[in-house]
Amino acid sequence: MSSRQYLRVLLAVFLTLSTAYAKDQPAQVITWPESGTPVLRFSFGKFKEIGSLGNERTFMTDTTAENLWGKAISNASFSLYLFDKNKVRIGEGMINLSSMGVGESVKFQTTIAASGSPASVSLVVKYLPPELGPARPPRLVSITVNSVPQGAALKVDGSEAGTTPKIVQLTTGKHLLEFNKEGFNAGRFPMEISSDDSSGGSVSYELGASAHDTIELRDGTVLSGAGDFGD
Numbered sequence: 001m002s003s004r005q006y007l008r009v010l011l012a013v014f015l016t017l018s019t020a021y022a023k024d025q026p027a028q029v030i031t032w033p034e035s036g037t038p039v040l041r042f043s044f045g046k047f048k049e050i051g052s053l054g055n056e057r058t059f060m061t062d063t064t065a066e067n068l069w070g071k072a073i074s075n076a077s078f079s080l081y082l083f084d085k086n087k088v089r090i091g092e093g094m095i096n097l098s099s100m101g102v103g104e105s106v107k108f109q110t111t112i113a114a115s116g117s118p119a120s121v122s123l124v125v126k127y128l129p130p131e132l133g134p135a136r137p138p139r140l141v142s143i144t145v146n147s148v149p150q151g152a153a154l155k156v157d158g159s160e161a162g163t164t165p166k167i168v169q170l171t172t173g174k175h176l177l178e179f180n181k182e183g184f185n186a187g188r189f190p191m192e193i194s195s196d197d198s199s200g201g202s203v204s205y206e207l208g209a210s211a212h213d214t215i216e217l218r219d220g221t222v223l224s225g226a227g228d229f230g231d
Contacts, residue, residue, distance in 0.1 A: 027045060027047065027061070028044045028120060029041065029042070029044075030122070030123055031068075032078075032125075037069075038068045038069075039067075039132065040065060040066065040067060040068060040069070040076075040097075041065070041068055042064070042095070042123065043063070043066075044062075044063055045061050045063070046061065047060070047061045047118045050111070055115055056114070057113070057114055057115070058111060059082075059091075059111070059112055059113075059114055059118060060110065061110050061112075062109055063095070063107070063108055063110045065095070065097055066104075066105045067100040067102060067103060067104050067105075069102070069132075070102060071102060072099070072100065073129065073131070073132065074099065074131065075127070075129055076096075076127060076128055076129060076132060077094065077095070077096050077125075077126040077127040078095045078097075078124065078125055078126055079092055079095075079123070079124045079126050080093040080094065080122075081122045081123075082112060082120075083118065083120045083121070083122070084116045084117060084118065084119050085117075085119040087120075090114045090117075090118065091113055091114030091115065091118065092112070093110060093112030094126070095123070139171065140169040140170065141169070141171075141172070141201070142168075142169055143167070143168055143169075143201050143203060144167050144203070145161075145164055145167075145202075146164050146165040146202065146205075147179050147181070147187075147205050148207065149181070150163075150165060151164065151181060152181040152187075152205075152207060153179070153180045154168075154177065154178070155177070156176075156177060156178075157175055157176055158176070158178075170193050172194060173193060174190065174191075174192045175193065176190050176191075177190075177191060177203070179207055181207055184207040184208060184209060185207060187205050189203070189205045
């Protein structure tokens with residue numbers, strides 16, 4: 001076999017193995033929680049359609065759950081949400097885990113009904129045993145923050161958050177909203193999110209006009225001050 005033929009054979013084998021490897025790769029891997037010490041890792045295979053009724057389709061995926069924690073997990077439940085390519089939620093299912101030892105992996109099939117073709121998934125905790133309580137991520141509440149007039153630079157607890165109107169995710173507890181817009185006085189608005197607050201609330205802050213007016217003279221000089229300007 002010539003060197004050129006040998007290289008062709010190697011390339012063909014490489015492409016075949018690469019294709020097979022890609023097919024075996026999970027469609028999505030989610031580590032829970034997203035921040036902090038990892039506790040569980042979920043690997044989802046390709047979603048295969050196994051039936052349909054009207055506009056509703058039934059999908060099945062091979063799922064692997066791995067206990068990454070240093071302790072056994074007695075039981076836990078998660079909602080599994082399916083989203084289409086436009087990030088619209090099209091289906092919801094459940095994942096229930098029980099008696100997972102340290103480092104143990106559990107493989108199972110998850111069946112879920114959806115109103116479209118799934119492109120991505122997400123997990124939301126439904127139940128955690130007491131031993132996993134400290135690992136639970138902080139509860140977030142969606143708040144729509146606006147200002148009058150709109151277009152003010154917004155800071156949340158000292159961090160840049162964009163311009164109003166803006167949807168922000170806040171944990172329970174006290175927070176400080178800061179507003180800044182050229183031509184208006186900067187504003188500060190303390191607020192508190194209680195454990196009973198639900199998502200979908202809104203807050204609006206009215207910015208006061210600047211305390212100092214400005215006027216530009218013909219020679220380009222800019223004067224500023226409170227009150228009226230003389231001739």
